[in-house]
Amino acid sequence: MVDSPFAEISINVEDILHCSYSHWYPKFEKYTLSEAVIYKSLPKSFVEYLESDDIELPKENKKDSVIFQDAKPTSDNEYSDWEDDRNEEIISADKFTKSDPTKNFKELHEQLKETINRFGSVAPKLNWSAPQDSTWIMTGRNMRCYSTTDLFLLLKSSDYLNHDIYHAFDEAKDYDKNNPPIFDLNLILRKWVDINPSMEFRCFVRDRQLIAISQRDLNYYSFLDELKDELTEKIGIFFDDVLMGNFDCNSFVFDVYLPKPFNEVYLIDINPYQRSTESLLFTWNELITMDLMEEYVEFRLVTQHNSGRFATKAHSQNHVPRDFLDASVDTQSMVDFLKKCKELELNERDTSDSGSDDDGDIK
Template structure:
């Protein structure tokens, strides 16, 4: 029997400060590194009334009133006749969201830290590619990840700010090759590891191993290290062909709530860094079976919901039914009380 076989596993604490979380808020890092970001973005301060709407049980989606001869989804009336349009509570904010579509044809939304990737099944293309303000509301309202930003962003931090200013980040939609996106982990201002972001097997990545290290290490040393305010963090980058330019996609806290992908957090918390040696983890032909699950699979939904997501009118009808059902349950509860 090995000498240390009875030694209990050690859970290594990872210290996260309030400022570490704030530094990773999109509007903060974008102000420093926007020139290196993959997508242009417009950041709108979120009014309290919109926060209240996101946190409410009301599934009514703000939108334009339908026209008799509507030709496209943007003309659909998302608001049941018996309910006021929620947008009346934040008209100026609603108007600014609509105005953004004059600058960007399609938009991918997120709040300060999280994007609603878990609710993309609500849109026909099953991506965050939004063509109208109603698409944006639908994604935000249906996302547990958005709830994280509103209620749990500072769960692992040493303290919580007295007041959090939320922003709606409206990023210009741009196609991305998921095989060339990487998450990089920094501890104590040293780049420790690089993980493939999309956990599928791509044979050509093996030949790019040295290029990945060289390009991302140079980007970290030249761009991020001199300006970013936290000593430890994780950052996502995109390295498209011809593999000469690195684009910044996002920055996340060095915390267990950030997906460690092909590493473990205990590894990242205890790895002994070596100069000029960065660990690169890729899905290989031999371990690909371990990762044969679709991203956000825990958010899979019944077939009738998926079918409805392919038809805007069916999706709106389903949401209205949900909202009516919730109202009926509330009425029954009040009567019984």
């Protein structure tokens, strides 16, 4: 193996387009875990809404949203001024719904509501990326959306989606900034299915050869080691029978899920073979320089002796404001940051006290 941190990956615009969910899903739908609805040619007004910094959410019944569901008093939270705190929560929720952004894309909004109602709950993504970095804002700490309020807040809180809108082809060798490829931004709603995260795996294919498999959830599961050979065999058969001769790219990355008793392998996603795709327990340099002549699939798991290395929750760098992370290494910056937070708090309190009740909402 040649050890070079500058090893190149040869990927083209066409390869990236082939990994778009709307491209591969129709061909492999019967192998996926759940049904999906793909919204193509999204209205310009909706894309502009996703790109905007303001967080304005739909004026629909907040009780349909997991975010704004009523808190129920228990022995832990039932105290004399509990009702006052609940009123503050309502005020906070109403700030999000002061105006209705969906007036600019009413037809799409109705279609999204219809799909969510039919599925019960959904997990969203764009062509290539899912908003996994913004799950911290959701009650369940996952991508499960019960309403368009949940959906839009999750999408607008994500930095990952900027990749699909602005940087999808940055790593393509034939990408020309002056003549960028024309493609439709898609929104995909997948029916929510609960899965066991320990049984999801990321698989790397180079030049039509399965070369590596990584545990997807970077926590230690003691039972996985004894299943390693069986899982390698099952995933290898799935790749040979389903993907190798039928997918359009020579090199790509695919995610699979194997529920007990491991009789089925479900395709979760297909990603471009490029550095912006997370390599998990491998480095991209390793993947690029592996010897294909060995015809050996390296399967890596989080083991007990290295589990501490992966103890940080995935995407945790997105769980606090970037200003806070930057200030944490500079005492004066931290002081300035806290002062700014205090000023914002006072301004919000003044605004709330003097606010009008134009829409009949509690202020």
